[in-house]
Every structure is written in structure tokens, then in C-alpha cells.
Amino acid sequence: MASAADLPSGTPHRIERQSLHEAILTRLRDMIIEGDLTPGTRINEGAIGAQFGVSRTPLREAIKYLASEGLVELVPSRGAVVKKFTAKEVRDMLDVVRTLEEHAAVSACAVATDEAVAGIRALHDEMVAAYEHGERRTYYKLNQEIHTRLVELADNAALSDVHAMLQTRLKRIRYVGHEGEEKWAKAVGEHVEMIEALEARDADRLVDVVHRHLTKAWERVKDSLET
Known part of the structure; x- marks a missing residue:
């Protein structure tokens, strides 16, 4: 198994990608918790991605994770929507x-x-x-x-x-x-x-x-x- 020293210069380490995922996940979750994204609101990937300074791929990964937590719903034709509980x-x-x-x-x-x-x-x-x-x-x-x-x-x-x-x-x-x-x-x-x-x-x-x-x-x- 290659060590970090064996990796070519510039190769991203797994921990860096995970840190990005966690950072996006935490910020999105906080926006939902604190009401910046209110229940029933569609999550605009383009706008949020621009705000965070990230591409859509890691953003979508974070959204899928929030969907698995029950904070977001993936709705056909609407995309990701902040979950609204009765x-x-x-x-x-x-x-x-x-x-x-x-x-x-x-x-x-x-x-x-x-x-x-x-x-x-x-x-x-x-x-x-x-x-x-x-x-x-x-x-x-x-x-x-x-x-x-x-x-x-x-x-x-x-x-x-x-x-x-x-x-x-x-x-x-x-x-x-x-x-x-x-x-x-x-x-x-x-x-x-x-x-x-x-x-x-x-x-x-x-x-x-x-x-x-x-x-x-x-x-x-x-x-x-x-x-």
C-alpha cells in the first residue's frame, strides 16, 4: 500500500476530499437548521454552489446525504427540497x-x-x-x-x-x-x-x-x- 510520500505531487489525499464534503454538508445543514433554507424551499444548486465556491458534484453528494438524514427530499421535477414536517x-x-x-x-x-x-x-x-x-x-x-x-x-x-x-x-x-x-x-x-x-x-x-x-x-x- 502506497504511503503519502509515494503519491505523485499534486495528488489529492482522500482526507481533503472528505473535509470538503464535511464542510459543504455542515454549511448546508446549518442553513436548514437556522432557517436560511426554509421548509419546502427548493435547493438551487447553481446559486448555492456559487455561494460556497464549489462545483455541483460535491454539492450533490452533500444533498444526497442530507436526504438520507431526512432533512431534504428529492422530488421528481423539482429536485432537492428542504423537508417540511407536519x-x-x-x-x-x-x-x-x-x-x-x-x-x-x-x-x-x-x-x-x-x-x-x-x-x-x-x-x-x-x-x-x-x-x-x-x-x-x-x-x-x-x-x-x-x-x-x-x-x-x-x-x-x-x-x-x-x-x-x-x-x-x-x-x-x-x-x-x-x-x-x-x-x-x-x-x-x-x-x-x-x-x-x-x-x-x-x-x-x-x-x-x-x-x-x-x-x-x-x-x-x-x-x-x-x-
Whole structure:
């Protein structure tokens, strides 16, 4: 197998192509999450490619990946369209996510290592700092990582897989749930309760907080959705 030193000068390394793919994917995903590309909007490959300074080939690869995540639909005669979920679809997904996280909470309190819990505490502290500085994008990404890590503490691959799929589809919706100072402050307060319950290994309290947090998540977004 040839090493990097054996490659001809100017040969692109695989990592560079992957980095381009990830960069395009991240920017497109952020545009959807933050509402620059609203639900139902057709993704104009020419305009987006020019904005990003990339050709259509890597852009299409990123769009196909977003379609596999459920954030984009590939519609005949229209092309790629940002997925638009109904209120019922969102409610159903949040109900399942809540059930999954409640189950994970019980297992996490029983089996998680102190090191793993400390890792979530560190993310939580970063998230609160982002909130205090008004850095909404950073806050949101740390928030989602905390939910992912909480589920991972349960050490159940099937649980993590289903949760990851639904969490990805709900990215835009969860972002909307932090719009407005009052909604944002309440969400942060719920997370404070979550980390305290996790550190105390208080499963009953953690399940209660997770239940309230994800029930409130629906209440915070329902008015922005179509029936």
C-alpha cells in the first residue's frame, strides 16, 4: 500500500476530499437548521454552489446525504427540497425521542462511569457559557451533543441509532424551540436540572426532568408548525 510520500505531487489525499464534503454538508445543514433554507424551499444548486465556491458534484453528494438524514427530499421535477414536517409528524417524533431518553436516563444512572458523566458536565458548562454570551449556534450544537451523549451512556447501540435518526430529523424544529429569551432561558434551566440529577445518579428525578423537558419542547415549537 502506497504511503503519502509515494503519491505523485499534486495528488489529492482522500482526507481533503472528505473535509470538503464535511464542510459543504455542515454549511448546508446549518442553513436548514437556522432557517436560511426554509421548509419546502427548493435547493438551487447553481446559486448555492456559487455561494460556497464549489462545483455541483460535491454539492450533490452533500444533498444526497442530507436526504438520507431526512432533512431534504428529492422530488421528481423539482429536485432537492428542504423537508417540511407536519405538526403531527413532529409531535410523534418528539414523543418517541422522549420515551427513548427516559429509558436511557434510567440506564445511564445505573451504569455510566464518573468519567462519562464528567464529560457531559463539561459540555453542559460550555453550553451555559454559550447561552450567557448569546452564541445561539454554539449553544444549540452543544445542546444536541448533550442529548446524544446522555443516550450513549445507556450503552445500547439500537437505542442510540434510533435516537440519532430522529434527532437529526428534528434539528430545525429543536432550533426553533430556543427562539425568544423566555423559551431559551427555560430550556437552559431544564438542562441544569438534568445535569444535577445525572450527577446525583437520581434516576427518578432525571426521568422526570427529561419528560418535562421534551414535553416542553413540543409546547415551544407547536405554534410554528402547520397542521
